[in-house]
Amino acid sequence: MSGPPSIEIRGSGLHIGGDWTLAHYGELRRRLAGLREELAPGRAVDLDELGSLDTAGAALLVELLGDERMADLEILAPALPAERLALLQAVAAAMAGEGEAPPSPRQSTPVVLLARIGAAVQGLWEQSLALLGFIGLTLSAMGAILLRPRRWRITSLVAHLEQSGLDAVPIVALLTFLVGAVVAFLGATILSDFGATLYTVNLVAFSFLREFGVLLTAILMAGRTASAFTAQIGSMKANEEIDAIRTLGLSPVELLVLPRVFALLIALPMLTFIAMLSGMVGGAVVCALALDISPAMYLSLLKQNIELRHFLVGIGKAPLFAFLIAVIGCLEGFKVTGSAQSVGERTTSSVVQSIFVVILLDAVAALFLMEVGW
Incomplete structure (x- = not known):
């Protein structure tokens, strides 16, 4: 649901709603600073009222939810649209370093030596x-x-x-x-x-x-x-x-x-x-x-x-x-x-x-x- 971002603790769950976008990044950052300690690992998360979402808001959500909830996000938030689920997973993978390019294959010493000799010549x-x-x-x-x-x-x-x-x-x-x-x-x-x-x-x-x-x-x-x-x-x-x-x-x-x-x-x-x-x-x-x-x-x-x-x-x-x-x-x-x-x-x-x-x-x-x- 579109509107100002909201983060509320209702009973045993955390309800997240509104627009999580770059325009509200500063406000969300300040509000999240006081919620991390209250968000216990077993507390449920409700994302049904989540409105607009961009990469800035997704990065804050990934940081708030943690790796365990992100791994089970499809089960925890079954009503979450597929495009937002894909965005959150992509941002989580990038923040975890999974998107880094694979290391280049190691060359043998004779090949490197010949390459340096050729470059010198x-x-x-x-x-x-x-x-x-x-x-x-x-x-x-x-x-x-x-x-x-x-x-x-x-x-x-x-x-x-x-x-x-x-x-x-x-x-x-x-x-x-x-x-x-x-x-x-x-x-x-x-x-x-x-x-x-x-x-x-x-x-x-x-x-x-x-x-x-x-x-x-x-x-x-x-x-x-x-x-x-x-x-x-x-x-x-x-x-x-x-x-x-x-x-x-x-x-x-x-x-x-x-x-x-x-x-x-x-x-x-x-x-x-x-x-x-x-x-x-x-x-x-x-x-x-x-x-x-x-x-x-x-x-x-x-x-x-x-x-x-x-x-x-x-x-x-x-x-x-x-x-x-x-x-x-x-x-x-x-x-x-x-x-x-x-x-x-x-x-x-x-x-x-x-x-x-x-x-x-x-x-x-x-x-x-x-x-x-x-």
Whole structure:
């Protein structure tokens, strides 16, 4: 029977009537709070006078009646229409968790492992394609402005050159000095058993001119500069500043990427040269203190035994490494989706990718040069 909801205890039974709908939900909730204690498990329930019913009212009725009465609802309320009985049973099943989706079948470990390997390979392939595409975009933008000095961003170039190059000189010089000292000490320790301690000079010079100078510098730049590029561009992407640049009719690649690429192309060869000198100075200090090889003798051995081509091999790798580090750092910055977590993830990804690419290319170059006799 339609009308305001009613809940009355008459004798040994509970009589429920009226409309149990969302419009009366607040009133019903307050009235039910005081009836739960009085509704004993054995008390009968009369639903013959129940009027309109929706899911909100059905949820209150299910909560009031309890699981035992709901299980025997067809017997307790035989006059209840079939559609309301079905609604109450569906709401009861949902509240009891019976409507949850069954758990997905468990996959075997080999299948999961193969699926993850496949996903990783696909991700690597997509990342490689994106990097190649961005390299092509950067090269085309470089070619477009090289012959147009009016479009050069000199101020931005100088600022990034200071951040990427000048500010990195102390850490690069200190690290390579210490590594040079360690290499000289290890070489002296091993070569002394063969009476060939003089070749410690050759060991230090070869390692820093061909490999350690450029490799250590590139790894430092990958951790220091590529991460900075990603964080800077990623923050601009998160703040929608890159969209504003496009709205103004400017190219984000020309405005943000090229100054950073040119700055690192200039800075990394200079830092590599400083790293070579610092590493050999570190070796000279160890030779002077532990092997009684004076600085004059150290320089004389360098002139006699070390050819110019070793220096050219090392310094020739620097521009390639610089270009790839800058491009990877900028590309990962453009991939930021807008959250602080995304900025952190892309910054980490740029450092890992840069270091991996640098070491991979250095290994390939070392094998190639060894084969051609350089």
